[in-house]
Amino acid sequence: MNLFLELGIILILVKLLGELFERLKLPSIFGEISLGIILGPGLGIIIITSDNNSLATSGKIIKILGEIGAVFLLFSIGFTKVDFEKITVSIRKILSVSILGAMFPFFAGFIVGYIFSIFPEAPIKGALLLGTALASTSIGVSVRTLIDLKYIATIAGATVLFAAVLDNFLSLGTLAVVSGIVQTGTISFLSIGTTVAELLGFVLLVYLVGKFLFPLLAKLADKMIVEEATFGIIVGALFIFAYITHIFGLSMIIGAFLFGASISIIPRLRTDVVVHKVRGIADGFFVPFFFLNIGLMFDFNAIENIGLFALTLLLALVVSQIIGGFLGGKVGGFDTKDSFIIGTALIPRNELALIVTTIGLEIGILGRDVLSALVLIALITTIITPLLLKLIIRK
Structure with a gap:
């Protein structure tokens, strides 16, 4: 089938299914994920597979578009969805939610990994990697859900965003710490120091670029007479900044969000037309x-081999994340309802969880069964989080 025809049909179906779920009072991401399950190996239909000649059918184009989509999602959130001049979130709120919200899932993953002995030769090493995989929230899924439920502009919503x-x-x-322990058996302070220095360097870079370079780009765009100069420069700078983020070893979507947030406070860039x-x-x-790409990763066949392990890990993640996020919210000064919302919003797992698992696979600590379990959990948490949030927010 022709590439353009395939993409056209897929895009229309995505919007139609999204509309269907919206009319059912559910977030539109359900439609996007559902289409991925239908088109991929999830139901055994396998319309999109890596064995076909067409780029779109092979899933390569969809994967690339999905990666760009994640970048645009977080950029759009930073640039258009959150008014950073009106919302002030204290450091205490962010730190309490982030630290406790990551600590509880980490120990939950460690305990499950140790009980199931996912790496019999060295159970603690496997458990440490699994705990690390469970410690990181999927920013894109969490924030998109809060946007769909019109909760992102609240103090609690902003806290979830910054904490994630x-x-x-x-x-x-x-x-960095865990991988050093797993591979060498000791704590590498050099590796820890290097990672901390890179993170601090990136934060400094964001500040300097936002303070000095972006205003110059805005002035340049104002003087240009070529059509769509401002929009073109913004998108070009976005991709460059995403790449720089990748060089620092961070997820590109973090750079995209910070880029959007940095230029959103420049009036000549944040016009209604550009937004x-x-x-x-x-x-x-x-x-x-x-989100379509998340659905494509799902495979019902994997459940037969990893059912008990995946179910235990899923329950441990959901319970520990809600408890950790709830306690973080209470320590940060939120009421009971907002604390539950924060804990629930932090449930989804995707990007870093799969990256950590892949690293474990490459060094021979984690197996493909663990990777399959994490893919399954990424999909399920993406599906159940909007449902739980809807129940709590509208209660």
Whole structure:
């Protein structure tokens, strides 16, 4: 089938299914994920597979579009969804939610990994890696759900956003420590110091670029007479900044969010016209492929071999994340309802969880069964989180 025809049909179906779920009072991401399950190996239909000649059918194009979609999703959130001049979130709120929200899932993953002895030769090493994989929240899924439920502009919603970003920084530091222990049997202070220096260097870079470079880009765009100069420069700078983030060993979507947040406070860039165009290209095209790709990763056949382990890990994650996020919210000064919302919003797992598991697979500590379990959990948590949040928020 022709590439353009395939993408056209997929995009229309994504929007139609999204509309269906919206009318059922459910977040539209259900439609995007459901289509991925239908088109991929999830139901055994396998329309999209790596064995076909067409790029779209092989899933390569969809994967690329999904990666771009994740970048645009977080950029759009930072640039258009949150008014950083009106919302002030204290450091105490962010730190308490981020630290406790990551600590409880880490120990839950460690305990489950040790009980199931996922690496019999060295149970503690396997348990440490599994705990690290469970410690990081999926920013894209959590924030998109809060947007769909119109909760992102609240103090609790903003706390989830900033805590999820910080959570990813902390997870990278944890990964540096754990990977050093797993591979060498000792704690590498050099590795820890290098990681901390890289993270601090990245934060400094964001500050300097936001303070000096972005205003210059805005002035340059104002003077240019070529059509769509401002929009083109913003998108180009976004991709460059995402790549720089990758060089620092961070997820590109973190850089995308920080880039969007940095330029959102520049009036000449955050005009209604530019905001409308950003939302159009993000929500209208790229972002749906990010969630479609999550659905493509699902495979019912994997349940037969990892059912008990995956179920135990899923329950441990959900319970520990709600408890950790709830306690973090209470320590941060939120009421009971907002604390439950925070704990629930932090449930989804995706990017870093799969990255950590892949690293464990490469060094021979974790097996493909663990990777399959994490993919399954990533999908299930993406599905159940909007349902739980809807019940809590509208209660």
